[in-house]
Amino acid sequence: MSSPSIHRLSLGQIEAQIATMGAECISLKKNGLEFLWQANPKVWGRHAPVLFPIVGKLKDNQYSHNGKTYTMGQHxxxxxxxxxxxxxxxxELTMVLKADELSKKVYPFDFELSIKYRLTDNGMHVTYNVRNPSENENLLFSIGAHPGFTCPLEAEKESFSDYLIDFGQKEINKLPLYTLDDGLISAQRKTLALVAGKIALDYKLFEKDALILDVAPITHVSVISQKTGKGFAMEFSDFKWLGIWTKEKGAKFVCLEPWNGIAATTDHDGSLENKLGIEKLLPQGLHTAEFKVELMG
Structure with missing residues (x-):
């Protein structure tokens, strides 16, 4: 395989750059304005990582399968x-990652993960295809997205708190949230209070890590500046969970993260098959999930 490289896409006012390393989108612009976080290593050194074959953290960073224990880091x-x-x-472009000797040291499955990026007039469609090439074994996996969006988009004119998260349903005034205990899903739940389906961005929302909610009934979210009207939106009906996250007070980004998978629970027994959020793909099966990003401004 050749060394890692970067590929450029363009369609009218939309431009993107995709790195072969991680099949990660590292730039997404509209009319020259950068919407994607530019991976400041002092804050958060990634742009939009792909989460596979787990989403979130494992208990003790380990899992068991067929009587053997494996170690794997978060995501x-x-x-x-x-x-x-x-x-x-x-x-548009498509990239693929297949199981090899290196992957099987930590993940004993055959798999083929392909990721397709396709530009649209106002943004991008991203499609994940996970194929199980095995003829006799189920593929156990999770997959998710983790794009970080620049926020505020125009720091000289606005601040993080000028943005509203709009869940697109005015009748909803609260949403149930999962809570994290040292990165694991705890039995406790909390509630996110909304006003007509919206909430202002505030770093205090993320003092206990990410906001994690069930996708149903929420399948669309937008983040829009009350000052400039610029922002970004995502549709993610193919996914089961949504994470919303920023790193720390003052970090100039917010992540919208659609997941088919979630961190292990605090009481997980360690078995990969029993882990919350694990997809079970039959031999020769195909799992497809797509999300759509719209850029406004």
Missing amino acids: GFARDRDFELIEKTEQ
Whole structure:
């Protein structure tokens, strides 16, 4: 495989850059304005990592399968592996990662993960395809997205707190949230209070880590500046959970994270098959999930 590289896409006013390392989108612009977080290593050194074959953290960073224990860090290994470019036009591309000797040291499954980026007139569609090439074994996995969006988009004119999160349903005044205990899902739940389906961005919301909610009935969210009207939106009906996160007070980004998978629970027995959020893909099966990003401004 060739060394990691960066590929550029363009369609009208939309431009993107995709790195083969992690198949990660590292730039997404509209009319020259950068919407994607530029990976300041002093704050958070990633842009939009792909989470596979787990989402979130494992208890003690370990899991068991078929009587053997494996160690794997938070969010899995795909984000740190070089993907192969298999198809590219001016407006879209597809990259793939397959199981190999390195992956099987921590994840004993055959898999084929392909990621397709396609530009639209106002943003981007991202499609995840997970294929199980095995003829006799189920593929146990999770997959999720972790894009960080620049917020505020125009720091000289606005601040983080000038933005509203709009969940798109005015009749909803509260949403149930999962809570994290040292990165694991606890039995406790809390509630996010909304006003007509909206809430102002505030760093205090993230003092206990990410906001994590069930996708149903929420399948769309937008983050819009009350001062400039600029912002970004995401549709994620193919996913089961949504995480919303920023790193720390003063960090100039917010992540919208659609997941088919979630961190292990505090009482997880360690078995990968029993872990919350694990997808079970039959031999020769295919799992497809897409999310859509719209850029406003």
